[in-house]
Amino acid sequence: MRDFSADHRWLSMNTATLRGAGRLDAIIEACARHGIRAIAPWRDPVAAIGNERTAALVRTHGLELSGYCRGGMFPAVDAAGKEAALDDNRRAVDEAKTFGAACLVLVVGGLPGALAGTPQSKNLFAARNDVRDGIAATLDYARQVGMPLAIEPLHPMYAADRACVNTMEQALDLCDALDPERTGVLGVAVDVYHVWWDPKLEAQITRAGKERLLAFHVCDWLVPTRDLLEDRGMMGDGVIEIPKIRSWVEAAGFAGYSEVEIFSSRDWWKRPVDEVLLTCVERHRRAV
């Protein structure tokens, strides 16, 4: 297991962690000030400043992208909705390629309409079929472009509205089905927040193996957790044994960035960006 205590060369900042800092250009410049070598941006803030400006900033600061957020959201109630999702995913693959991302992260989607608060179906089976078909179609395109897709199993509390793939086992079953040769173009993003509770986690990380462990995300589970979406904790402030989980992914061969992704409207988004970054660096060295 790599020693993170001496520096933060393996720290990547998911830009959602710094949402309080405003536009993506300000966020990237703040990361550069703190010697961050990698980021993982979201599509909306990229769109707000444009692909070209984003690409120029990434180049200027010599940044890597540990991932690009996000593709997915495949389930829909009709063919037109499914096709629109596939179009959007192809654009996401293209953008990820433009920025040289290590992978496109897939938040696969839940029940159609649920994210907007108006579920149009209760059929999880249908949603999971849409997800399988959507990943299969996107994978064909991702292979041509050369952009790995990372299925992110989300915590089961998001099964209705964000992702109906909720365990590593389920994600890897999809990988086995859609990429049985383990070509490296389909794998998983392991976010400790989503999977820390899983009694089968270590076994499934071993099963994933180096070629399918495409991303590793960190934050912490707070006790109590006051909001299902935006009350994630800074590493070390919660109950997740992050170093233990990192030891498992590294034992399986993962050697990439630890990407800090903290949704925290109650706390970290309200703090000055430099304080957040200094804290992330310090916690990366002693709590990841």
Next chain:
Amino acid sequence: MRDFSADHRWLSMNTATLRGAGRLDAIIEACARHGIRAIAPWRDPVAAIGNERTAALVRTHGLELSGYCRGGMFPAVDAAGKEAALDDNRRAVDEAKTFGAACLVLVVGGLPGALAGTPQSKNLFAARNDVRDGIAATLDYARQVGMPLAIEPLHPMYAADRACVNTMEQALDLCDALDPERTGVLGVAVDVYHVWWDPKLEAQITRAGKERLLAFHVCDWLVPTRDLLEDRGMMGDGVIEIPKIRSWVEAAGFAGYSEVEIFSSRDWWKRPVDEVLLTCVERHRRAV
């Protein structure tokens, strides 16, 4: 699958659903007014009116207990804490026996101290070992008394503070280990709120089988869910395919009550008890 549309003979009221009605005697009398044949009371409200008064009310109204809530909470940081938990569980077994409950429901506990907001450990493995040992010890006593123990896998969002057993598979692995002969004294409580998201749910219900399916709890998953604990929905108001899950437990041989357990400080606990009961009866007939 039984037809619930004509009456509510298989409806049981978990008394927590009626918390807004005050003391347990008022709750029991309201249930009797509405022709409810079974309840599942919690220990605190029972203690508030006393075991004798509770037993008398149960007898007077000819009520069955679909379960008694609850034993468990086994993990502790020291031997004294673990012993205290075992003592308390023996008392819970005795109370359940006094009232003639179908089973004692076990909410097994999470990280020591977490329920009080101050986790004293992050070690889920240790907590799970405490749970296994605690169930094993309680099971010895439960066998003597003749009171089945129902392990309730809780939704993974409660892994830290309430239960580190979070899937049916994990609960059944415990049953296999501790009661390999399937004597009927150890099984599971299937609460749709906790397990609806699980891609392996149907297979694990089948695996459980009739002798280990000791309780079936219903409510619904609201979209959006605004609170991790007290924002459960009335059956039919959320996205859980309750009849589908009931068809699975009945196909496996379950023929007991559907117990309505809705924690809802934002909505149902604020309403008149008769309105809540009328709604439960109506939804039991068409949405369970």
